[in-house]
Amino acid sequence: MISELKNKIDAVLLKYDNPEESLIAILQDVQGFLGYISREAVEYITEKTGVASGRIMGVASFYAGFRLKPVGKYRIMVCMGTACHVNGSERMGDTVKRVLGIDAGDVTDDGLFSWEEVACLGCCSISPAMMINDTVYGNLTQDKVISVINSIKEEEGK
Amino acid sequence: MRFLLGYGSCGIASGAQTVLKGLEKAFEGTDYIVEKVGCNGLCFAEPIVEVVTDSGESFLYGRLNETTAIELAESVKKGELPLNNRLSDEEMAFLNGQKRIVLSGCGKIDPENIESYIENGGYTALKTALSMGAEKIIEEIKISGLRGRGGAGFPTYIKWQSARNSVAEEKYIVCNADEGDPGAFMDRAVLEGDPHRVLEGMMISGIAVGASTGIIYVRAEYPLAVKRLKMAIEQMREKGILGDNIFDSGFSFDFRIMMGAGAFVCGEETALLASLGGNRGMPVTKPPFPAQKGFRKQPTNINNVETFANVSWIIENGGAAFASMGTDGSKGTKVFALAGRVKRGGLVEVPMGLTINEIVFDICGGIKEDAEIKAVQMGGPSGGCIPKDMLDTPIDYENIAKTGAIMGSGGMIVMDEKTCMVDMAKFFMDFTSKESCGKCVPCRIGTTRMLEILERIVKGEGEESDIETLVDLGESIKTGALCGLGNSAPNPVLTTIKYFRNEYEAHIKEKCCPAKKCTALIEYKIDANKCKGCSLCSKKCPVEAISGQIKSPYTIDAQKCIRCGECISTCKFGAIEVLSGEGME
Numbered sequence: 001m002i003s004e005l006k007n008k009i010d011a012v013l014l015k016y017d018n019p020e021e022s023l024i025a026i027l028q029d030v031q032g033f034l035g036y037i038s039r040e041a042v043e044y045i046t047e048k049t050g051v052a053s054g055r056i057m058g059v060a061s062f063y064a065g066f067r068l069k070p071v072g073k074y075r076i077m078v079c080m081g082t083a084c085h086v087n088g089s090e091r092m093g094d095t096v097k098r099v100l101g102i103d104a105g106d107v108t109d110d111g112l113f114s115w116e117e118v119a120c121l122g123c124c125s126i127s128p129a130m131m132i133n134d135t136v137y138g139n140l141t142q143d144k145v146i147s148v149i150n151s152i153k154e155e156e157g158k
Numbered sequence: 159m160r161f162l163l164g165y166g167s168c169g170i171a172s173g174a175q176t177v178l179k180g181l182e183k184a185f186e187g188t189d190y191i192v193e194k195v196g197c198n199g200l201c202f203a204e205p206i207v208e209v210v211t212d213s214g215e216s217f218l219y220g221r222l223n224e225t226t227a228i229e230l231a232e233s234v235k236k237g238e239l240p241l242n243n244r245l246s247d248e249e250m251a252f253l254n255g256q257k258r259i260v261l262s263g264c265g266k267i268d269p270e271n272i273e274s275y276i277e278n279g280g281y282t283a284l285k286t287a288l289s290m291g292a293e294k295i296i297e298e299i300k301i302s303g304l305r306g307r308g309g310a311g312f313p314t315y316i317k318w319q320s321a322r323n324s325v326a327e328e329k330y331i332v333c334n335a336d337e338g339d340p341g342a343f344m345d346r347a348v349l350e351g352d353p354h355r356v357l358e359g360m361m362i363s364g365i366a367v368g369a370s371t372g373i374i375y376v377r378a379e380y381p382l383a384v385k386r387l388k389m390a391i392e393q394m395r396e397k398g399i400l401g402d403n404i405f406d407s408g409f410s411f412d413f414r415i416m417m418g419a420g421a422f423v424c425g426e427e428t429a430l431l432a433s434l435g436g437n438r439g440m441p442v443t444k445p446p447f448p449a450q451k452g453f454r455k456q457p458t459n460i461n462n463v464e465t466f467a468n469v470s471w472i473i474e475n476g477g478a479a480f481a482s483m484g485t486d487g488s489k490g491t492k493v494f495a496l497a498g499r500v501k502r503g504g505l506v507e508v509p510m511g512l513t514i515n516e517i518v519f520d521i522c523g524g525i526k527e528d529a530e531i532k533a534v535q536m537g538g539p540s541g542g543c544i545p546k547d548m549l550d551t552p553i554d555y556e557n558i559a560k561t562g563a564i565m566g567s568g569g570m571i572v573m574d575e576k577t578c579m580v581d582m583a584k585f586f587m588d589f590t591s592k593e594s595c596g597k598c599v600p601c602r603i604g605t606t607r608m609l610e611i612l613e614r615i616v617k618g619e620g621e622e623s624d625i626e627t628l629v630d631l632g633e634s635i636k637t638g639a640l641c642g643l644g645n646s647a648p649n650p651v652l653t654t655i656k657y658f659r660n661e662y663e664a665h666i667k668e669k670c671c672p673a674k675k676c677t678a679l680i681e682y683k684i685d686a687n688k689c690k691g692c693s694l695c696s697k698k699c700p701v702e703a704i705s706g707q708i709k710s711p712y713t714i715d716a717q718k719c720i721r722c723g724e725c726i727s728t729c730k731f732g733a734i735e736v737l738s739g740e741g742m743e
Binding site for chain 2: 062080081088123131142
């Protein structure tokens with residue numbers, strides 16, 4: 001594992017005095033800069049803290065918020081909450097899938113996009129909604145989904 | 159004159175940033191300031207600006223964009239209050255009949271500035287509570303009749319009293335802000351729009367219980383709420399409202415924020431505690447209750463965001479004033495999040511006891527496109543669908559439970575004739591089976607089996623015995639599961655079978671989806687008499703299923719068609735019809 005990653009994990013571990021109890025926060029921090037929880041990261045946390053790697057993987061795999069695979073630079077989260085469902089979120093998911101050409105959970109070959117279905121984003125009044133990184137897009141139609149993705153592609157010069 | 163711009167997640171997603179840009183551009187060089195406030199609950203008209211005149215009159219302007227925002231600002235500069243974009247009287251009826259306690263600061267104060275909260279009476283309740291002492295605080299909460307707003311409706315004072323009675327060196331106050339119920343967003347709105355109200359409530363609970371640490375367990379999906387909570391806590395510390403010996407009272411308190419990692423079951427308090435300890439969020443049997451053995455095995459009082467947000471009002475106005483609102487068993491107000499097929503969706507805070515009809519029709523203006531209402535879903539994945547002829551049920555914990563739904567956290571999803579009830583049941587079962595933590599067999603395996611049956615039914619492969627099997631399984635899961643998630647998971651299925659059995663039967667016996675929603679049971683067809691042959695639909699179709707000659711009727715290849723609905727929304731002549739059951743080829 002490259003030493004830069006080790007240094008970053010070391011810096012995270014310094015913030016918490018009880019790694020057992022703060023495991024979720026530690027993993028959130030690691031995912032924050034790595035984009036996901038890698039096998040190497042888990043092994044290094046075990047090495048440094050003594051928290052068993054099985055326990056770490058147990059926690060990482062339990063919560064939907066943790067990813068065990070890399071994500072794209074733009075992480076598209078299509079809301080599958082109740083209000084969105086009633087207002088057609090399934091079609092929005094299908095549209096993202098069609099436009100990107102990848103299944104939920106996968107990353108495009110250029111590493112630019114990944115997408116997933118998520119539980120409620122809490123923006124029910126503007127359903128159907130999706131979130132790309134930290135930005136929420138609401139009142140979606142298939143056209144709007146396509147144009148949002150295309151404008152990101154344009155910005156990135158693809 | 160004041161300009162209050164709604165700047166919550168939903169406002170920002172609707173374009174509040176460009177409105178801000180427009181207003182600031184137009185106001186450059188003047189004394190006018192735009193204040194960023196939280197969501198005022200009129201989500202249907204976002205982005206919204208409230209203009210408050212010097213004489214205190216208020217006017218709401220909605221659905222703004224950069225251009226209309228500039229127009230508004232230019233008129234104001236000329237001393238006019240324009241009619242364009244002003245919310246109509248009909249739309250303003252949304253606020254009639256509302257009584258705002260929890261939401262009183264949302265949309266009124268600047269959540270990123272503690273002074274704004276203090277100017278509006280913030281932290282006076284904390285001072286009062288410090289002089290009252292623990293026993294009197296608990297007594298006042300008891301008189302108020304406040305019950306847990308997270309779903310179960312457990313009397314708040316009993317939780318506080320038992321945590322107080324537990325003897326320990328260290329005790330904890332935990333705010334359950336893991337708003338995982340899809341369709342509920344009141345906690346997000348309060349945390350984003352008025353974070354201090356929740357923090358003040360937690361501190362008063364700390365005085366009552368004898369705790370000096372407050373932990374907020376908040377969803378990571380709410381980044382703006384997390385940011386504003388952090389700011390609020392920082393500002394409290396600077397003002398000396400946090401830390402040791404607050405207001406020279408001898409009372410010390412501090413906060414920690416923990417971000418949830420995305421597990422619905424963590425709304426259950428023992429699962430939440432497991433998660434706080436860095437573990438998989440799996441519930442354990444009670445007793446011991448968290449009030450006896452909670453975080454770090456110490457006495458812990460856990461309440462929901464909305465419960466804490468009521469506390470400062472009760473301390474200031476007295477428990478009796480709170481208890482004067484509502485019904486016999488359910489006091490005070492409740493915030494409801496209206497969404498789905500409703501005309502004016504948003505946040506509604508009303509005294510308990512109003513009927514569902516009053517909320518949906520009088521306040522929220524009825525159904526989109528004036529369609530026929532079919533049902534209202536309450537309580538999310540733990541709740542149920544209440545059919546239209548029961549919508550005059552007064553809303554309190556007991557009456558809602560009698561329908562088979564639950565009050566839950568207050569999400570209300572309105573459904574019209576286009577909503578298929580079997581599909582809804584499948585939707586919720588899909589959710590709970592994914593969110594089941596897997597610890598107990600009835601929930602882990604039972605929800606999966608129920609989901610499999612529902613998936614068969616919507617595909618047209620249902621068998622006559624399926625309905626009875628679902629009821630049987632549902633009842634067993636309800637009694638056999640370990641925690642609230644499992645105990646309530648069958649509710650959406652059981653209530654839809656109870657009230658909409660005919661829809662299940664239509665799917666099973668006639669292979670027909672009456673709402674024309676289930677894709678395996680429907681077919682799209684172009685009405686040759688209505689089709690003008692404009693070719694728009696065929697260009698729009700993502701799977702090239704539509705073909706024909708310009709100016710003569712087009713046809714849809716049923717084998718290729720994925721029933722995505724694009725052609726229907728494209729056709730200007732209403733020529734595409736949806737068939738289910740009879741008439742299908």
